[in-house]
Amino acid sequence: xxxxxxxxxxxxxxxxxxxxxxxxxxxxxxxxxxxxxxxxxxxxxxxxxxxxxxxxxxxxxxxxxxxxxxxxxxxxxxxxxxxxxxxxxxxxxxxxxxxxxxxxxxxxxxxxxxxxxxxxxxxxxxxxxxxxxxxxxxxxxxxxxxxxxxxxxxxxxxxxxxxxxxxxxxxxxxxxxxxxxxxxxxxxxxxxxxxxxxxxxxxxxxxxxxxxxxxxxxxxxxxxxxxxxxxxxxxxxxxxxxxxxxxxxxxxxxxxxxxxxxxxxxxxxxxxxxxxxxxxxxxxxxxxxxxxxxxxxxxxxxxxxxxxxxxxxxxxxxxxxxxxxxxxxxxxxxxxxxxxxxxxxxxxxxxxxxxxxxxxxxxxxxxxxxxxxxxxxxxxxxxxxxxxxxxxxxxxxxxxxxxxxxxxxxxxxxxxxxxxxxxxxxxxx
Amino acid sequence: xxxxxxxxxxxxxxxxxxxxxxxxxxxxxxxxxxxxxxxxxxxxxxxxxxxxxxxxxxxxxxxxxxxxxxxxxxxxxxxxxxxxxxxxxxxxxxxxxxxxxxxxxxxxxxxxxxxxxxxxxxxxxxxxxxxxxxxxxxxxxxxxxxxxxxxxxxxxxxxxxxxxxxxxxxxxxxxxxxxxxxxxxxxxxxxxxxxxxxxxxxxxxxxxxxxx
Numbered sequence: 001x002x003x004x005x006x007x008x009x010x011x012x013x014x015x016x017x018x019x020x021x022x023x024x025x026x027x028x029x030x031x032x033x034x035x036x037x038x039x040x041x042x043x044x045x046x047x048x049x050x051x052x053x054x055x056x057x058x059x060x061x062x063x064x065x066x067x068x069x070x071x072x073x074x075x076x077x078x079x080x081x082x083x084x085x086x087x088x089x090x091x092x093x094x095x096x097x098x099x100x101x102x103x104x105x106x107x108x109x110x111x112x113x114x115x116x117x118x119x120x121x122x123x124x125x126x127x128x129x130x131x132x133x134x135x136x137x138x139x140x141x142x143x144x145x146x147x148x149x150x151x152x153x154x155x156x157x158x159x160x161x162x163x164x165x166x167x168x169x170x171x172x173x174x175x176x177x178x179x180x181x182x183x184x185x186x187x188x189x190x191x192x193x194x195x196x197x198x199x200x201x202x203x204x205x206x207x208x209x210x211x212x213x214x215x216x217x218x219x220x221x222x223x224x225x226x227x228x229x230x231x232x233x234x235x236x237x238x239x240x241x242x243x244x245x246x247x248x249x250x251x252x253x254x255x256x257x258x259x260x261x262x263x264x265x266x267x268x269x270x271x272x273x274x275x276x277x278x279x280x281x282x283x284x285x286x287x288x289x290x291x292x293x294x295x296x297x298x299x300x301x302x303x304x305x306x307x308x309x310x311x312x313x314x315x316x317x318x319x320x321x322x323x324x325x326x327x328x329x330x331x332x333x334x335x336x337x338x339x340x341x342x343x344x345x346x347x348x349x350x351x352x353x354x355x356x357x358x359x360x361x362x363x364x365x366x367x368x369x370x371x372x373x374x375x376x377x378x379x380x381x382x383x384x385x386x387x388x389x390x391x392x393x394x395x396x397x398x399x400x401x402x403x404x405x406x407x408x409x410x411x412x413x414x415x416x417x418x419x420x421x422x423x424x425x426x427x428x429x
Numbered sequence: 430x431x432x433x434x435x436x437x438x439x440x441x442x443x444x445x446x447x448x449x450x451x452x453x454x455x456x457x458x459x460x461x462x463x464x465x466x467x468x469x470x471x472x473x474x475x476x477x478x479x480x481x482x483x484x485x486x487x488x489x490x491x492x493x494x495x496x497x498x499x500x501x502x503x504x505x506x507x508x509x510x511x512x513x514x515x516x517x518x519x520x521x522x523x524x525x526x527x528x529x530x531x532x533x534x535x536x537x538x539x540x541x542x543x544x545x546x547x548x549x550x551x552x553x554x555x556x557x558x559x560x561x562x563x564x565x566x567x568x569x570x571x572x573x574x575x576x577x578x579x580x581x582x583x584x585x586x587x588x589x590x591x592x593x594x595x596x597x598x599x600x601x602x603x604x605x606x607x608x609x610x611x612x613x614x615x616x617x618x619x620x621x622x623x624x625x626x627x628x629x630x631x632x633x634x635x636x637x638x639x640x641x
Contacts, residue, residue, distance in 0.1 A: 019463040020622050026458075027615035030562045033493045033500055047561040056562055068607040069566060077609075078564045107493035109504065110616050111481065111623030265630070268467040278469055319471055319631035343635050344492055 005128040009087050012124035013061070021120055024113040025062050028052055034114070037107035039346045040097060043369040051104035051114040054093055058117050061086065091125035094118040094227075095132055096360040099351035099367070101312035106343065118352075122227030131226050132357050139222035139231045146238035149216055156180070156216060163195050167202050172420050176206045178214055181246060185213035188248040189282070190239055190259070192388050193218050197254040200411035201282055207418050208294040212252075215242055219259035220388075224266065225353030233270035236263060243277055251279040255409050257313030257351070257387035264318060281314065283386045286414055287323035290330045301417040302332040304406075307380035309338070309371070309394060310345035311387035324386055327410050331417040338374040346370045348385075350393025365400050368393060372401040382406045384413055436595035443599030444519070450606030455614055470629040477628020480637060481620040490636070503545040510542010511574060514581040518598040521584065521591050536585040539578045546575030570609045577601045 034051040035041050041049035048054075056078070063070030063079035070079030080086065100115040108114075125131050145152065157180060164178045178198070179185065189205070189212050191197040198214065205212045217239050223232030243251045253260045260281040268274055289295050308328055314320040321342040328335045338345070349368030354360055371394070375383055383398075383405050385391045394407045488494045494501040513535055517524065524532070550571045553559045577597050584594035605611060627633040 017461060019458060019461045019618065022458055022461050023615050023618040023622060027612050027619040029609065029612050030559070030564075030567055031500070031504065032556075032559050032562060033497055035558065036496065037493050047558045050558060050562060053562045076564065077566045105623065107491045108619075109486070109491075109494070109501075110612070111619040113619075113622065265468045268469070269464060272467065274467045274469065316632065317630070319627075319635070321632075321635050340492065343632060 005130065006082050006084055006087055009124040009128040009130070010061075010082055012127040013058075013120065016120050016123055020113060021116060024055070024116045025059055025066075027110045028055055028059070028112045029110065030056070031109070034104040034108050034112075037103045039099075039101070039103070039349060039370045040367045042346070043349075043367050049097065051098075051108075052112075054098055055112065055114045055117045057086075057090055057093055058121055061090075087125065087128060087130060090121045091130040094121035094125060095135075095352075095357070096354065096363050099312070099347045099349060099354055101347035101351055102316040103312070103344075103347065106316060119227045122225070123229075124227075126226040126228045126231075131228075132353075132359070134357055135222050135225050135353055138220075138356065139226055139228070139235065142218070142220070142222060143231065143234045146217065146235065149238075153216060159195070160198075160214065163199055163202070166195075166199060167206065170199070170203055170415075170420070171206050173206065176202075178202050179212075180214045181216055181242065182213035183246045184248075185211050185246065186249045187212040187285075188215055188239075188243050188246060188251045189213070189254070190215040190217065190219040190251060190263075191254045192220055192256055192259070196409070197256075197388070197411075200409065200415045201254070203415045203418065204286060204289070204295070204411060207296070207420075208289045213246065213248070215239055217242065219253050219256050219263070221259055221262045222353065222356070224258055224262045225356075229266075229270050232262060232266065236267045236270065239263065240267065240271065240275065243275075248277060250277050251275075252282050252285050253279065254282055255386040255388065255411060257311035257317075257390065258353075260320075261313040261317045281318070281320055281323075281386070283314065283320055283327065283410055284323050286410065287326040290326055295330075295414070296419040297330050297414070297417045298419050299331055299333045299417055302382075302413050303334065304332075304381040305334045305336055305379060306332045306382040306384055306413070307336050307338050307375065307378040308341070309348060309375075309383055309385040309390055310342055311385060311390050312345070312347050312351055314386055315343050315345060320386075324384075324410060327414060328384065331413045336378050336380055338378055346374060348390045348393045348397065350389050350396075353389075355389045355392045355396075364393065365396060368397045369401070372397045372403060375403050375405060376401070380405060382408055382413075384408050384410050386410045432592035432596060436592040436599070439599040440521075440595045443602040447602040447606060451611070451614060454606060454611060458614070458618060466625075466629065468629075471631030472628050472633060474625045474628040477626065477633040478621060478624030480627065480633045481624030484637065485620075485624070503548060506541045507545040507549060508542070510539045510545065510578050513538045514542065514578045515598075517581045517585060518577075518594065518602075521595055521598075524585070524591060525588055532585040536582045539585070540582040543575050543578035543582060546571055546578060550575055564609070566609050570604075573601055573604060574610065 030052050038051050060078045060080050061082045063077050069077045098118040104114050160178050168174050168176045221235045223235050263279045348371045349364050354364045391407050488501045553563050580594040580597040584590045
């Protein structure tokens, strides 16, 4: 069993070796300038939290077979054979000590992609059966759900019917609808589990007079966190096939960093095709509505000091850093930036699937301290974030560090500021 | 056998070996798979690549270099010294024909580079973080290159030292392809992939405007 795991991991590492990975393995000069770009190191300045150190753990295994000194004089370059203990340690590092936020890459003079190394380890660990069980279970249950959607469809439709009534009350229009899998709709909106990512966007779509329909499936993709393109593809396939079948003009993903990055940037490569429709985040669509004057907004509805946490997957991975600000400036009276923000934001500590893994709670909360300090410094009362995992982590940071703030989604702030007709009930979003 | 004779034999061998070894390394990397990105681009890769190799290398472009300007300057001077040092090594058979002022300027640059290399080598030994993340090869590489730069500085000022410069340069060239020194090849790939990432995904505009 042990040998099998090691052999499988080595085969996986070898299979994943391509030009970007070889570059990330070879380019690092170990100058250490990446250290304080990492929120783990800022929170706990231990050498093990330096991105270069993390990368070295994989490099030492790589050098054993791909480097002259590594082959013949291994101690000269710290090369070592992969054994089960090393594999366990690699998995621990990749799944719990790096949130794949890319901050180190953006701060590296050579552009070393340490998150790519960590994703590679995740993939090898998953193949070898060393990934956190909960992530594997969540990914596999999503795949199973996609195999026979009829099993849960009727319950889902019933929930949506109830939600539709809430929407009608919310917008003061009995004709407001939430359709599911309606063929020919312009937009297919892919939400997350729970009404909180359906109802506010539904109100916004209604206000913007959008021709939209709701996906039967959730946008979350735990295959991405596992570094397992095969699982990730199966999870994404439910949505891609649905969008093709319904002949929609675009797919819009809920406020979720990893789901957006996965569907926009990774999925076309998993499927080896360019999709016949664009995929984008709902944040981009809302910003477009605002720029087109399709939403009547009253920023005085959000008078509190509001700050914004950039999801790493939206900002540094997907280039979505202007759009949230377009939205916030339109819906809030007192928007205040964190320092740093945008492309230089600190990860909240919940990325890379960590927020789903209770065994790493202590590490995650410690790594979130720089974000907590940033929030406190803004003196904000409300923290908006366009990512579900970020919001979960920020909620926990709020309690752990006594920040006394409210955590909210962008769509919730938009709905609060929407000018509904008289008779409409202001939603409790 | 005198230094001159050793240098005459060693230099051409080292240069040819380094060209072949680095060329082989370059072609090995080029032969690795590089999947075509089929996602819909939000921007131009070329814009990102240009940024990555120009403005993105400026000291104000990254938080890390803004926080550590001395480290940045040390790195720039060290690598500038290396470029000048290897140019001097390759041109060493004809160095006596070079203008004295040019040789003096070269000596100043490589001396600065050598000083930065030596400081880097000392820091790598004394800073506990750097010491932990370094391999023995990392230590030798920085000291060897620094020694080479010192030899270039001396050789440029005192022409009789040129054979020693050539021998140390040859040793460095022979060691480099198997060592950490080869990271300079991957620097180009690293910045290229980073540039493509920020270009295709429409991130570069934010990086450019952030520092305007």
